[in-house]
Amino acid sequence: MPLRDKRHFVFDMDGTLTIATHDFDAMRDALGLPPDSSILEGIAARPAAEQPRLHRRLHELELDYARRAQPQPGAAGLLQRLRRRDASLAILTRNDKALAGLTLEVCGLREFFPDELILGREEHAPKPAPDGILHLMQHWQAAPASTVMVGDYVYDLKAGRAAGVTTVHFDEQGLARWPELSDITVQELSELAELLGD
Numbered sequence: 001m002p003l004r005d006k007r008h009f010v011f012d013m014d015g016t017l018t019i020a021t022h023d024f025d026a027m028r029d030a031l032g033l034p035p036d037s038s039i040l041e042g043i044a045a046r047p048a049a050e051q052p053r054l055h056r057r058l059h060e061l062e063l064d065y066a067r068r069a070q071p072q073p074g075a076a077g078l079l080q081r082l083r084r085r086d087a088s089l090a091i092l093t094r095n096d097k098a099l100a101g102l103t104l105e106v107c108g109l110r111e112f113f114p115d116e117l118i119l120g121r122e123e124h125a126p127k128p129a130p131d132g133i134l135h136l137m138q139h140w141q142a143a144p145a146s147t148v149m150v151g152d153y154v155y156d157l158k159a160g161r162a163a164g165v166t167t168v169h170f171d172e173q174g175l176a177r178w179p180e181l182s183d184i185t186v187q188e189l190s191e192l193a194e195l196l197g198d
């Protein structure tokens, strides 16, 4: 059981614990950002005077997604199982912390995460930077060998690799896009629960 010895789990939120609903093309369009740009970096590249308005608009768009969020099938079961074995749980998201809290609340998953362990984009350099994971490991006094990063996107896997932890790709569509960055790949969260081995 490859995850039997793991005690510390860092989860991406959107598209991992929740069903992916963000239409990033529509968001870029609404913000007037070029296609293919990353949204946060795209805003940061605009003139400073424009950025507050773009961040406000982004917040409105994200609030709308948060209010309509739905949990990923198997998410609550996986988190309950991890809690039963006393695993530490955290969220590391490129979303905003308050919106992450709201999203988790709407999905019925808020109870699993202490407020200080929901890390949004304000607290640390966003993924793919490993900063958030490094901060959590320090907080838990955890070694990379007992820590896992779970996510559905290349930024999650890159952040996990850079932090030296085990990476789990939640690859719902089974496209295996980043095999070199993924130690374990699952198509359903329930598969991950089985890999815990208890």
Ligand SMILES: [Mg+2]
Residues within 6 Å of the ligand: 012, 013, 014, 015, 016, 151, 152, 153
């Ligand atoms: Mg995601």
